Amino acid sequence: MTAVYILLGIVALLLLVPLFTTKDYVIRKEVIINKPVAEVYGFLMYLKNHRQFNAWLLKDPGLQTTISGTDGQVGCVLAYTGNKDVGSGELELKGLEDNKRVAVELHFLKPFKSTAETPFDLTAEDASHTRVSWTMKGHFNYPMNLALLFINMDNFLGKDVQHSLDKLKVILESR
Secondary structure, rough: OHHHHHHHHHHHHHHHHHOOOOOOOEEEEEEEEEEOOHHHHHHOOOHHHHHHHHOOOOOOOEEEEEEEEOOOOOOOEEEOOOOOOOOEEEEEEEEOOOOOOOEEEEEEEEEOOOOEEEEEEEEEOOOOOEEEEEEEEEEOOOOOHHHHHOOOOHHHHHHHHHHHHHHHHHHHHOO
């Protein structure tokens, strides 16, 4: 009988703790690209180009993508379906600020549903160098937010964000 009470206590704890813990996470990584801000912005605003540097989209060589709307304009959506490592989802172009920001929203559909804001913020360091900051802001609903107690999202996803930015730098600087 004691084992049943212990088990019930653990279950109750697992249901109560998420009520009082954070539901949000933020990851932010940066890179300096040796190209003018207009060139970096002109590349990032087209979702088709994200297939070249986005670490998650590169995990499946057989990734299927479709673009709806006009690429490079607000409202454009790149839908993707991949293997078990990638799942399926959409990148939606939510906003553009000339040479300053490319706002993208990521909709995970499989293996689980979730949404994250993933804007690229651009800063001209000088006439030929651009700082690119890529942020990922997400939210876990109760009780899934319990995972945030055990998973450091910066460690879990941050290296892929940085790898993507490093790949973006190589692509743009080799043009």
